[in-house]
Amino acid sequence: MKVRTRFAPSPTGYLHLGGLRTALYCYLYAKKNNGKFILRIEDTDQEREVEGAIQMIYDSLHAAGLHYDEGPDVGGDYGPYIQSERKDSYLPYAMELIEKGAAYPCFCTKEALAERREEATKRGETFRYDKLCSHISKEEAQRRMESGEPYVIRQNIPLEGSTSYEDVLYGKVEVPNNELDDNVLIKADGMPTYNFANVVDDHLMGITHVMRGTEYISSTPKYDLLYKALGWESPQYIHLPVVMKDATRKLSKRYGDPSFEDLLSMGYLKDAIVNFIALLGWSPGDNREFFTLDELVEAFSIEGLSKSPSIFNMEKLTWFNSEYIKKLSADEYYTLALPWFRQVFGNTKMDLRRLAELTHSRTEVFNRLPEMVAFLNELPNYEIELYTHKKMKTNSENSLQILQECLPLLSALDDFSEQTLHNALAAFITEKEYKNGLVYWPLRIAVCGQQNTPGGAIEMLYLLGKEESLRRIRDGIQRLSKEAI
RNA sequence: GCCUCCAUGGUCAAGCGGUUAAGACAUCGCCCUCUCAAGGCGGUAUCACGGGUUCGAGUCCCGUUGGAGGUACCA
Numbered sequence: 001m002k003v004r005t006r007f008a009p010s011p012t013g014y015l016h017l018g019g020l021r022t023a024l025y026c027y028l029y030a031k032k033n034n035g036k037f038i039l040r041i042e043d044t045d046q047e048r049e050v051e052g053a054i055q056m057i058y059d060s061l062h063a064a065g066l067h068y069d070e071g072p073d074v075g076g077d078y079g080p081y082i083q084s085e086r087k088d089s090y091l092p093y094a095m096e097l098i099e100k101g102a103a104y105p106c107f108c109t110k111e112a113l114a115e116r117r118e119e120a121t122k123r124g125e126t127f128r129y130d131k132l133c134s135h136i137s138k139e140e141a142q143r144r145m146e147s148g149e150p151y152v153i154r155q156n157i158p159l160e161g162s163t164s165y166e167d168v169l170y171g172k173v174e175v176p177n178n179e180l181d182d183n184v185l186i187k188a189d190g191m192p193t194y195n196f197a198n199v200v201d202d203h204l205m206g207i208t209h210v211m212r213g214t215e216y217i218s219s220t221p222k223y224d225l226l227y228k229a230l231g232w233e234s235p236q237y238i239h240l241p242v243v244m245k246d247a248t249r250k251l252s253k254r255y256g257d258p259s260f261e262d263l264l265s266m267g268y269l270k271d272a273i274v275n276f277i278a279l280l281g282w283s284p285g286d287n288r289e290f291f292t293l294d295e296l297v298e299a300f301s302i303e304g305l306s307k308s309p310s311i312f313n314m315e316k317l318t319w320f321n322s323e324y325i326k327k328l329s330a331d332e333y334y335t336l337a338l339p340w341f342r343q344v345f346g347n348t349k350m351d352l353r354r355l356a357e358l359t360h361s362r363t364e365v366f367n368r369l370p371e372m373v374a375f376l377n378e379l380p381n382y383e384i385e386l387y388t389h390k391k392m393k394t395n396s397e398n399s400l401q402i403l404q405e406c407l408p409l410l411s412a413l414d415d416f417s418e419q420t421l422h423n424a425l426a427a428f429i430t431e432k433e434y435k436n437g438l439v440y441w442p443l444r445i446a447v448c449g450q451q452n453t454p455g456g457a458i459e460m461l462y463l464l465g466k467e468e469s470l471r472r473i474r475d476g477i478q479r480l481s482k483e484a485i
Numbered sequence: 486g487c488c489u490c491c492a493u494g495g496u497c498a499a500g501c502g503g504u505u506a507a508g509a510c511a512u513c514g515c516c517c518u519c520u521c522a523a524g525g526c527g528g529u530a531u532c533a534c535g536g537g538u539u540c541g542a543g544u545c546c547c548g549u550u551g552g553a554g555g556u557a558c559c560a
Binding site: 216241276280320 | 486487488489490491492496497498499500507508509510511518519520521522523524551552553554555556557558559560
C-alpha cells in the first residue's frame with residue numbers, strides 16, 4: 001500500500017516549532033517510503049481561526065522546503081483540503097453511526113452541561129457526559145431533530161471494558177472505556193469537531209499513517225472505535241512527543257519562544273533549523289549530525305524516534321547555524337550579511353566585502369552582526385583603561401607614545417591597503433625592535449574603541465580608511481594626553 | 486484527583502542482557518594569536534530511587550518518585 005501521511009494544523013496562529021517538527025517527520029516518512037505528503041487545514045473551530053494563519057502555514061512549509069503533494073493551494077484528488085469546505089460530508093457518516101447505535105443526538109444545552117459539570121467538579125469528580133440523551137427513543141429523537149430543536153451528535157462509548165490500539169512508537173495503548181467521554185462529533189452549528197473530522201477525513205483521504213503529537217495518544221481509542229463502527233480500516237498511529245522549552249514547560253509563543261518565522265527573521269538559516277529540529281526527538285543511530293533534507297529522507301526511520309519529550313536547546317541551534325554559515329560561500333554569505341550591514345552603515349564606501357570576509361567565521365546568527373560592526377560606523381566613547389593589557393605589555397604611557405609615533409608614519413602613506421599598512425607597520429616594528437602586540441594593541445584600541453573586534457588592527461585601519469583612521473588615532477592621543485596631565 | 490505515556494551528564498542523545506556507558510552542544514583548560522572568533526588538543530559531568538528475574542541489568546518485571554499529555558459544542 002502506498003504510504004500517505006498528512007500534516008493537519010489548525011490555523012490559529014504562526015507555525016510553532018513543534019508543529020514544524022511534526023510536519024517534517026510526516027514529510028520524511030512519506031518520502032522515505034515513496035509516498036505522498038498531504039496538507040490539510042483543520043478549521044472546524046471558526047472562533048479560534050486567526051486571520052492570515054492559513055497563508056502563514058503555506059509560507060512556512062514552503063520556506064522549510066516541506067513541499068506537500070496535495071493541499072489547499074496545490075490541489076489533489078482528495079480535495080477540498082480545508083475542512084470547513086468539506087462541511088457537508090460529515091453528517092451522513094454521523095447519521096450512519098446513529099443508525100448503528102455508535103452515536104446519538106443530544107439535546108442538552110451548553111448551560112445545562114456547564115451546570116452539571118460544575119456540580120461534578122464540586123464533588124471532586126471528573127465530569128463526563130451522563131448519556132442522558134442516549135436514552136431518548138429513536139422516534140422521539142427523530143421528531144425533535146426535525147422540529148428544529150438545536151442538537152449535537154455524540155459518540156456512544158461503551159460503558160464497560162476498555163479500548164486499545166497499537167501505536168507504532170509506543171506499542172499498545174489501552175484506556176478504560178469509563179474514562180472515555182461521549183464526545184461531540186457534530187456541533188450544533190453543523191460543523192464537525194476534530195474528534196470526528198480527523199477520522200472521516202483521514203479515511204476519505206486514504207491516510208495510511210497518522211503522525212501527530214502525543215496530546216492525542218489517549219483519545220485515539222475513541223477514534224479507533226469510530227473507524228470500527230464505520231467498518232473502516234484503522235490507519236497506523238504514530239504519536240510524537242512534544243517539544244519543550246524547559247523541563248516543565250512546553251514551547252509556546254506565550255513564553256516568548258520564537259516561531260519558525262521568527263527564527264528566520266532573526267537570521268537563522270532554514271537548513272540549520274530543519275537539521276536541528278530533525279534531531280530533536282530522532283536519532284539516525286550513528287554519529288552523523290549534518291543532514292540536508294534529502295539526506296534526512298534517506299536516513300529517517302521510526303525506530304530512531306524518541307518517546308520522551310525533548311527540550312529545545314537554542315544554544316545548539318545557534319551552533320548548527322554558525323556551522324551552516326561557515327559552509328556558505330563568500331558570495332552567499334555576503335548577500336545574506338549585506339542587509340544587516342546596511343542597518344548600521346546605510347550607504348557607505350567602506351569595503352563591505354572585506355568586512356564580510358572578516359565576520360564570516362564570527363557570525364552565529366545574522367542579527368548579531370549590527371552590534372558586531374557598529375564601532376566602525378561610530379567610535380564608541382571608551383575608557384582609556386582599554387589601552388592597558390598585561391600580556392601585550394601596554395599601558396597608557398607607552399600606548400600614547402606608540403600612537404604618537406604611528407601618526408606621522410600612517411599619515412605619510414599614500415594608500416591604506418592592507419598590504420601597504422602591513423609593510424609599513426612591520427618595518428616600523430622591526431626598526432624599533434618592538435613586540436607586535438605593543439604596537440597593534442594600542443592602534444586597534446584607538447581606532448576601534450573596544451576590546452574585541454572582528455579582525456586585527458591592520459584590517460580595521462583598512463576598513464576605516466586613512467582619514468577616519470587618523471582622526472581616531474588623534475582622538476586616542478588626546479584621550480591619553482588628558483590622562484597624562 | 487483520575488486516566489495514559491515517559492525516565493542515560495546541564496541539553497540533544499547512542500545503547501536493545503556481558504561496553505573502559507559512544508558522539509554532539511554547553512562548560513573548563515591548553516595551543517595558535519595584535520583582541521574576539523575560527524581551528525587544533527585535552528578535562529569535568531549521566532544510567533532517578535527501591536525491590537526482584539538472571540551466572541550477569543542502563544538494558545527485562547514490579548513498586549516509588551519525578552515529568553509530560555489528556556480530562557471542551559479546542560484542536
